[in-house]
Amino acid sequence: MLELAILGLLQETPMHGYELRKELATKLGTIRAAISYGTLYPTLKRLKTAGFITESASDPSMIPPMTSKRGRVVYKITAEGKERFADLLAQAGPETYDDAGFGVHFAFFSRTDRATRLRILEGRRRRIEERREGLRDVLSRAAGRLDAYTLELQRHGLDACEREVRWLEELITNERSGRAPAASAGTFDVPAAEPAQERTAADSPQEPPRPHKDRP
């Protein structure tokens, strides 16, 4: 899962580990607070061994905060890496629908085609519906066996499930009708930006409608 996220971020721009961790934290803030270095560096090593990324010593192209010449290592994605990213993004294993897996896939939805988005959204909905049914069963059948706190926990969990299902339905509806994820229409006004570069997919040039919100 982390592999996918790293590849996705490096696709936008090369980075060194520390930066990667921060970007990961803001992009996946909902999923995991912050990735551990004990995970990050071994994963980067794996990725490098597999040929999906390359390391290079610090080049002096970074202007903003740093001009140091210390041992900073900049990671860069390769062509194989981009291909790998597209594969991981589109393929759907069972782990695609658990909390972490779904979150990562969703976070990179702007790099996917609509069919894939719908498939993942619906798979996730199915998964949550199953969890919801399990909780309902427990609450109706096993209620007498459990204490008040445990029941309260289940009730809260059930509530969260129902809410997530509704959220997914909204997203699915929007997706089908070709709109962007206008969904919950929060208090925030999205400041446009991000022409969302089209065409990612190693070999497929399509990258459909995506009305999104292009500026003139």
Added chain:
Amino acid sequence: MLELAILGLLQETPMHGYELRKELATKLGTIRAAISYGTLYPTLKRLKTAGFITESASDPSMIPPMTSKRGRVVYKITAEGKERFADLLAQAGPETYDDAGFGVHFAFFSRTDRATRLRILEGRRRRIEERREGLRDVLSRAAGRLDAYTLELQRHGLDACEREVRWLEELITNERSGRAPAASAGTFDVPAAEPAQERTAADSPQEPPRPHKDRP
């Protein structure tokens, strides 16, 4: 974390592994779907080595489903195990407040005293408030940098945070006023039960109210 859950369940009645897994699944259904055997058995081994539980061959006291004489192993908690359980339950490390840790502690709240419950509830609230602030920051400051899907994910996460904070506030209020977790007052009618005993204290033999369901 799993250690705590196992000890907690074995405190109610001895069990074998398979049964333990199922109980774990219904008690912690919100937290984790089902514990893996690749986790369960090694943990049981650890617990046994540490002297917190004992193994014994299948005794013929189990009536309901099985009368087999195969290699079923029944696990039973020891006095040290009960002490350990009380310690784990009351102590508050940082991992007490993450999703899994909090869930397990909450599921065993009926075995804790009110002061501990309040401490944990408030610690959890603090944790979630921090996550919430982080998401708000991202949504207001980094919004332009992120695509619509990522933003939608953050919005949904923020929503979940706000909801959980409100839930926790309710629980804290109830706890302070001495009521049971009547909290969210869902569609379900809570079958009363559980006056929520006070005082747990490591070695006390009391084993409070716990109506449970003993057969004749």
Added chain:
DNA sequence: TCTCGATGTATCGGCCCGATACATCGCTAC
């Protein structure tokens, strides 16, 4: 009879985490 699904115990490779160790940079305080 025979296969199938539930029950049951157990191990292995691998991902990921928290703790820890180091080293440098820019800032403020003394």
Added chain:
DNA sequence: GTAGCGATGTATCGGGCCGATACATCGAGA
């Protein structure tokens, strides 16, 4: 000026937990 401090930065280690896998028994229906 220099001493400390917090942010930046790279890296390893032990351990928890997961999914896949293997194996064995039992009751019930084809």
